[in-house]
Ligand SMILES: [Fe+2]
């Protein structure tokens with residue numbers, strides 16, 4: 001493993017501020033579906049890590065004059081690529097092959113109402129980035145105890161607990177950048193995107209993915 005105390009005991013990072021920030025918790029139906037769709041969950045998780053890195057890199061290409069953004073997102077992109085490699089390694093251990101997978105509706109619908117004019121285009125993009133990091137963090141925290149119960153998935157459970165720390169920092173970095181570059185308070189925009197996110201998480205979803213909503217069928221593949 002390239003970095004991090006994976007495989008060792010990892011203290012649980014306190015994410016209560018993230019749980020309070022998000023409009024809702026992961027529904028139990030999603031967690032039940034995750035248990036029987038572990039392969040899809042892992043493949044999608046790997047794609048999400050890769051996409052998180054590429055989103056950060058494209059922001060760095062578009063906003064070359066934003067010094068703080070370049071510093072934070074360069075570090076973030078490196079960490080996401082490291083996570084990508086680590087997830088692939090976890091998948092190898094569990095006999096799951098990396099393949100193409102259609103993207104979930106989540107990020108696409110969350111980004112739908114991002115402003116088309118600056119500086120709010122940047123601010124909204126950063127807010128949405130922060131919300132995605134926050135939800136990922138919350139999903140890892142509900143998945144970890146379930147995975148730790150089974151000896152086959154125990155290592156993955158420890159890894160998900162380990163990921164809480166970096167993903168909660170990414171959430172804070174994105175929101176801090178949004179505040180920095182916004183000409184006004186970001187509270188209204190945060191509230192708006194959180195309401196959209198809540199609908200996506202609590203609404204019915206006919207596909208199971210890392211960020212999907214309540215599965216239409218409990219064990220759909
Ligand atoms: Fe990550």
Ligand SMILES: [Fe+2]
Nearest residue numbers: 052133167170
């Ligand atoms: Fe992240």
